[in-house]
Amino acid sequence: xxxxxxxxxxxxxxxxxxxxxxxxxxxxxxxxxxxxxxxxxxxxxxxxxxxxxxxxxxxxxxxxxxxxxxxxxxxxxxxxxxxxxxxxxxxxxxxxxxxxxxxxxxxxxxxxxxxxxxxxxxxxxxxxxxxxxxxxxxxxxxxxxxxxxxxxxxxxxxxxxxxxxxxxxxxxxxxxxxxxxxxxxxxxxxxxxxxxxxxxxxxxxxxxxxxxxxxxxxxxxxxxxxxxxxxxxxxxxxxxxxxxxxxxxxxxxxxxxxxxxxxxxxxxxxxxxxxxxxxxxxxxxxxxxxxxxxxxxxxxxxxxxxxxxxxxxxxxxxxxxxxxxxxxxxxxxxxxxxxxxxxxxxxxxxxxxxxxxxxxxxxxxxxxxxxxxxxxxxxxxxxxxxxxxxxxxxxxxxxxxxxxxxxxxxxxxxxxxxxxxxxxxxxxxxxxxxxxxxxxxxxxxxxxxxxxxxxxxxxxxxxxxxxxxxxxxxxxxxxxxxxxxxxxxxxxxxxxxxxxxxxxxxxxxxxxxxxxxxxxxxxxxxxxxxxxxxxxxxxxxxxxxxxxxxxxxxxxxxxxxxxxxxxxxxxxxxxxxxxxxxxxxxxxxxxxxxxxxxxxxxx
Numbered sequence: 001x002x003x004x005x006x007x008x009x010x011x012x013x014x015x016x017x018x019x020x021x022x023x024x025x026x027x028x029x030x031x032x033x034x035x036x037x038x039x040x041x042x043x044x045x046x047x048x049x050x051x052x053x054x055x056x057x058x059x060x061x062x063x064x065x066x067x068x069x070x071x072x073x074x075x076x077x078x079x080x081x082x083x084x085x086x087x088x089x090x091x092x093x094x095x096x097x098x099x100x101x102x103x104x105x106x107x108x109x110x111x112x113x114x115x116x117x118x119x120x121x122x123x124x125x126x127x128x129x130x131x132x133x134x135x136x137x138x139x140x141x142x143x144x145x146x147x148x149x150x151x152x153x154x155x156x157x158x159x160x161x162x163x164x165x166x167x168x169x170x171x172x173x174x175x176x177x178x179x180x181x182x183x184x185x186x187x188x189x190x191x192x193x194x195x196x197x198x199x200x201x202x203x204x205x206x207x208x209x210x211x212x213x214x215x216x217x218x219x220x221x222x223x224x225x226x227x228x229x230x231x232x233x234x235x236x237x238x239x240x241x242x243x244x245x246x247x248x249x250x251x252x253x254x255x256x257x258x259x260x261x262x263x264x265x266x267x268x269x270x271x272x273x274x275x276x277x278x279x280x281x282x283x284x285x286x287x288x289x290x291x292x293x294x295x296x297x298x299x300x301x302x303x304x305x306x307x308x309x310x311x312x313x314x315x316x317x318x319x320x321x322x323x324x325x326x327x328x329x330x331x332x333x334x335x336x337x338x339x340x341x342x343x344x345x346x347x348x349x350x351x352x353x354x355x356x357x358x359x360x361x362x363x364x365x366x367x368x369x370x371x372x373x374x375x376x377x378x379x380x381x382x383x384x385x386x387x388x389x390x391x392x393x394x395x396x397x398x399x400x401x402x403x404x405x406x407x408x409x410x411x412x413x414x415x416x417x418x419x420x421x422x423x424x425x426x427x428x429x430x431x432x433x434x435x436x437x438x439x440x441x442x443x444x445x446x447x448x449x450x451x452x453x454x455x456x457x458x459x460x461x462x463x464x465x466x467x468x469x470x471x472x473x474x475x476x477x478x479x480x481x482x483x484x485x486x487x488x489x490x491x492x493x494x495x496x497x498x499x500x501x502x503x504x505x506x507x508x509x510x511x512x513x514x515x516x517x518x519x520x521x522x523x524x525x526x527x528x529x530x531x532x533x534x535x536x537x538x539x540x541x542x543x544x545x546x547x548x549x550x551x552x553x554x555x556x557x558x559x560x561x562x563x564x565x566x567x568x569x570x571x572x573x574x575x576x577x578x579x580x581x582x583x584x585x586x587x588x589x590x591x592x593x594x595x596x597x598x599x600x601x602x603x
Contacts, residue, residue, distance in 0.1 A: 171354060235326070
């Protein structure tokens with residue numbers, strides 16, 4: 001009863017947030033080195049932060065006014081429970097939005113709170129600036145206190161637009177498949193930023209890596225950070241001197257400022273240069289920003305760059321391994337899986353000379369029909385074959401425990417993201433040997449000592465030549481992408497498709513229970529030779545009224561009813577006294593006259 005009351009109150013307090021977003025080109029120079037065309041919203045860049053409360057509804061009327069390309073929006077980390085068609089990746093859950101068209105995203109956020117973000121899921125388009133933060137505030141008191149909330153994004157940054165980079169990347173003239181090197185990194189979409197703080201104040205800093213490629217280290221000189229959330233999941237408070245974020249990951253950290261204002265401090269973000277095949281001299285791997293206690297005092301000098309300086313700096317930091325974090329509510333380890341998916345990741349060239357990424361020797365190629373639409377339209381939706389030979393589709397049954405094993409047989413680090421779910425990180429190896437990658441062996445007791453309360457999030461980094469083992473429950477019917485969030489690798493085909501409980505997506509379980517057909521036209525007929533247009537046996541309106549049973553008939557019935565009621569009243573009224581027969585007779589004559597005036601024959 002109490003739970004029902006709480007849900008009722010939450011629903012009553014929920015709000016609807018409506019946005020009208022036009023994707024537009026703007027010109028910007030965020031790193032101060034080169035002006036380029038960026039994709040903004042309503043003529044502005046950076047694009048707006050979306051901030052709502054738990055249980056609210058979000059409606060975004062999204063119009064593509066880019067004259068030369070398609071677009072889409074994905075709300076990263078949101079489960080889209082009951083609304084998989086709002087998830088956003090084109091040709092997976094929706095068609096691309098062409099120039100001039102408006103697509104309305106309409107969904108609720110009933111069961112999540114925390115730090116998320118939204119971005120284009122059309123090619124590598126969010127490298128061109130179409131990325132912003134999405135914050136869902138909790139509707140219950142938090143277990144920790146803070147005085148002020150601050151939002152922070154970090155990202156790598158390219159001076160060239162993504163379609164041009166893609167042509168140079170996916171070509172036989174790039175035989176090693178070397179990823180494009182960014183020209184810079186950004187801190188809240190700018191460089192050399194300052195953050196003015198108050199002394200003896202606790203800040204909740206929400207941090208998102210919105211980059212396309214590189215992980216980053218972050219730290220504030222002489223300040224600790226307390227991690228309280230990762231990817232929207234509350235974390236048992238953990239004190240660290242720095243954090244390490246792969247692209248698409250989020251952390252919320254508490255920072256307590258000092259009581260004294262006699263000094264300002266560096267706030268440093270560092271590109272993980274180990275992910276780069278080439279290190280241009282002009283690339284500032286180490287970027288310095290500042291925490292300002294007193295604007296009248298000088299800022300510390302920026303940290304210098306260089307390979308040796310990077311190694312020395314990183315060696316001085318001690319960011320926690322994400323595997324060692326624990327959820328605040330200590331979610332227990334899921335039971336042994338009902339279904340295990342083993343994905344061996346490699347990169348290789350195909351006949352066109354282009355280097356592609358493969359899971360189990362299959363590189364993802366988008367189908368001609370969005371996979372979710374194939375679910376909607378096919379009577380064979382439970383057969384993975386209909387979804388295509390190169391979509392790498394796996395069928396999941398409702399409420400199964402799913403285990404995904406990723407064996408990374410590549411010398412690079414890769415952040416993998418699952419749409420529609422969080423997962424438990426039940427095993428994760430360190431970096432392996434390039435000549436002899438570390439492959440998950442379920443018979444090896446060293447790798448099967450799973451944590452009792454594993455870390456939970458939606459994006460995990462797999463170390464070079466290492467592996468990761470993930471578990472989640474298939475409790476969200478839909479079509480969900482699992483892919484590397486280095487978008488260059490996604491464009492190379494590093495993705496699989498999960499079709500989860502396809503019959504429940506369309507609520508076929510209730511059709512089964514009620515004995516209602518779920519395939520065909522309105523008469524439940526389907527097939528070739530025009531049977532879709534055969535409506536014999538359909539449900540139809542009742543036949544017309546019998547001849548003569550017209551408005552006059554209805555009027556006669558009403559008057560007769562009135563006479564009957566009058567008779568009952570007369571019996572009641574006059575039953576105990578003398579009845580005035582003249583009054584009764586006069587009333588009856590009046591009723592007969594009314595009937596005759598309306599064409600009703602009365603004997």
